Amino acid sequence: MTTTRAGQRGKDGLRERNKRAMRQRLSDTAARMFIEHGFDAVRVADVAEACGVTERTVFNYFPSKEALVMDRLEATADALRTHLADPTRSPVAAMLRILDEELRVVEAGLTSADDHDQALAGYRRFGDLIRDTPQLRAYQSDTAERFADVAAEVLAARAGLRPADPEPQAAAAALLGLWRIQFRSLRTHLRPGRPIHDGLSAAADEVRRAARLIEGGLAAFPGGAPEDQ
Amino acid sequence: MTTTRAGQRGKDGLRERNKRAMRQRLSDTAARMFIEHGFDAVRVADVAEACGVTERTVFNYFPSKEALVMDRLEATADALRTHLADPTRSPVAAMLRILDEELRVVEAGLTSADDHDQALAGYRRFGDLIRDTPQLRAYQSDTAERFADVAAEVLAARAGLRPADPEPQAAAAALLGLWRIQFRSLRTHLRPGRPIHDGLSAAADEVRRAARLIEGGLAAFPGGAPEDQ
DNA sequence: CGAGTTATCTTCAGTCACTGAAACTTTATG
DNA sequence: CATAAAGTTTCAGTGACTGAAGATAACTCG
Numbered sequence: 005m006t007t008t009r010a011g012q013r014g015k016d017g018l019r020e021r022n023k024r025a026m027r028q029r030l031s032d033t034a035a036r037m038f039i040e041h042g043f044d045a046v047r048v049a050d051v052a053e054a055c056g057v058t059e060r061t062v063f064n065y066f067p068s069k070e071a072l073v074m075d076r077l078e079a080t081a082d083a084l085r086t087h088l089a090d091p092t093r094s095p096v097a098a099m100l101r102i103l104d105e106e107l108r109v110v111e112a113g114l115t116s117a118d119d120h121d122q123a124l125a126g127y128r129r130f131g132d133l134i135r136d137t138p139q140l141r142a143y144q145s146d147t148a149e150r151f152a153d154v155a156a157e158v159l160a161a162r163a164g165l166r167p168a169d170p171e172p173q174a175a176a177a178a179l180l181g182l183w184r185i186q187f188r189s190l191r192t193h194l195r196p197g198r199p200i201h202d203g204l205s206a207a208a209d210e211v212r213r214a215a216r217l218i219e220g221g222l223a224a225f226p227g228g229a230p231e232d233q
Numbered sequence: 234m235t236t237t238r239a240g241q242r243g244k245d246g247l248r249e250r251n252k253r254a255m256r257q258r259l260s261d262t263a264a265r266m267f268i269e270h271g272f273d274a275v276r277v278a279d280v281a282e283a284c285g286v287t288e289r290t291v292f293n294y295f296p297s298k299e300a301l302v303m304d305r306l307e308a309t310a311d312a313l314r315t316h317l318a319d320p321t322r323s324p325v326a327a328m329l330r331i332l333d334e335e336l337r338v339v340e341a342g343l344t345s346a347d348d349h350d351q352a353l354a355g356y357r358r359f360g361d362l363i364r365d366t367p368q369l370r371a372y373q374s375d376t377a378e379r380f381a382d383v384a385a386e387v388l389a390a391r392a393g394l395r396p397a398d399p400e401p402q403a404a405a406a407a408l409l410g411l412w413r414i415q416f417r418s419l420r421t422h423l424r425p426g427r428p429i430h431d432g433l434s435a436a437a438d439e440v441r442r443a444a445r446l447i448e449g450g451l452a453a454f455p456g457g458a459p460e461d462q
Numbered sequence: 463c464g465a466g467t468t469a470t471c472t473t474c475a476g477t478c479a480c481t482g483a484a485a486c487t488t489t490a491t492g
Numbered sequence: 493c494a495t496a497a498a499g500t501t502t503c504a505g506t507g508a509c510t511g512a513a514g515a516t517a518a519c520t521c522g
Contacts, residue, residue: 185406222407223449226393
């Protein structure tokens with residue numbers, strides 16, 4: 005069994021580099037084409053041809069047409085596992101930390117571009133693509149559900165409960181709500197012409213408002229409960 | 234334009250009856266076949282053949298293979314619109330009411346059967362089918378997301394906010410979490426051999442525990458926040 | 463009841479995502 | 493360089509889903 009040497013397995017090597025490059029190229033090309041012509045109007049074979057490979061090769065890299073562009077979400081699951089487990093912060097505080105980190109990633113991506121407005125427009129078009137494509141929204145909500153399962157697991161471990169117990173489940177659902185709110189809020193407030201930092205803090209504000217509500221409880225929902233009884 | 238007379242449009246008539254019967258027959262047949270052989274092992278054409286119609290006809294009745302068996306969920310959206318809007322109850326109380334109603338529907342369906350254990354086994358197998366079929370889970374979480382949008386809309390109207398505001402969004406996410414918990418809880422506690430009413434109240438208890446948490450706020454999450462600071 | 467209108471079903475031909483297997487090419491290793 | 497491993501292409505196929513045109517059933521009205 006002539007196997008790969010332990011010293012360089014997994015990282016360097018021309019093979020690995022090519023693979024990462026091709027993966028990125030496929031994803032970027034697909035995003036560009038989907039944005040320009042619409043998700044349904046572009047066949048996987050088209051993306052493949054545009055990258056000079058076979059359709060089969062695309063499916064060797066990505067498990068589905070949707071994953072071609074939604075792959076980026078997968079990073080969040082790790083963040084959930086890492087930060088939610090920290091017992092020195094409340095679950096809501098931990099989630100806010102995760103979301104703030106994502107915000108900073110977005111900020112870095114946008115401000116590092118030559119033309120901020122152009123970068124913003126690109127970000128926004130990608131958001132539009134997701135919003136306008138049922139299959140991508142479905143993919144996203146499926147991902148969110150997996151996130152919720154991860155969160156429930158971590159929270160249960162913190163609290164000495166089982167993941168299937170109602171408290172971690174309910175808490176996970178509420179926390180994942182914050183994630184969605186930030187996503188939606190970014191789409192709302194990040195727009196060309198508006199300063200990036202401005203939009204980001206507007207989004208962060210809305211997330212904080214939501215966080216305050218679920219931290220303090222829906223009993224405080226405006227116009228909600230009859231006070232007495 | 235010789236159009237249908239107003240007096241009987243939409244309800245009676247042999248045509249409408251046949252249509253409803255065929256729809257039910259397709260759905261039931263599909264559920265039975267999916268449960269027996271697995272979702273992927275049954276082609277839409279198989280379901281069609283078993284019902285003596287063409288594959289094309291199946292797709293005239295249902296927009297997708299998944300909808301063939303997941304159609305039943307759609308009723309819940311109406312309940313959300315109706316009950317969540319009631320301003321005399323808190324959002325959580327209103328949601329509990331909706332969930333309790335669904336519980337009673339399940340109870341009625343199960344206790345009305347000749348053999349309770351058989352009915353329970355059938356219910357459970359259907360739950361297993363959903364749990365074991367990624368495409369059906371995806372369909373369900375997509376449906377849940379639409380529910381959340383409805384809930385956010387209604388809650389925003391109650392509170393004099395816009396549906397996109399963070400409070401209704403966060404509240405809707407938390408409330409929909411309760412729906413999922415009840416679903417999961419029913420699957421856990423409803424099992425052949427256990428009295429139906431027993432399983433139902435166990436499920437109701439878990440939902441109430443979750444409701445208490447989100448009503449009072451995640452600040453009370455066990456082992457959660459450091460008390461001071 | 464019979465003719466005409468309309469809704470629905472069937473047939474047919476096609477698109478496209480996705481998969482498995484086998485031949486072939488490129489990269490890594492001794 | 494020889495050889496193994498990994499990656500790519502080619503090929504052939506499955507199955508969900510769609511549009512269009514013709515056949516059939518059900519409803520309307522005279």
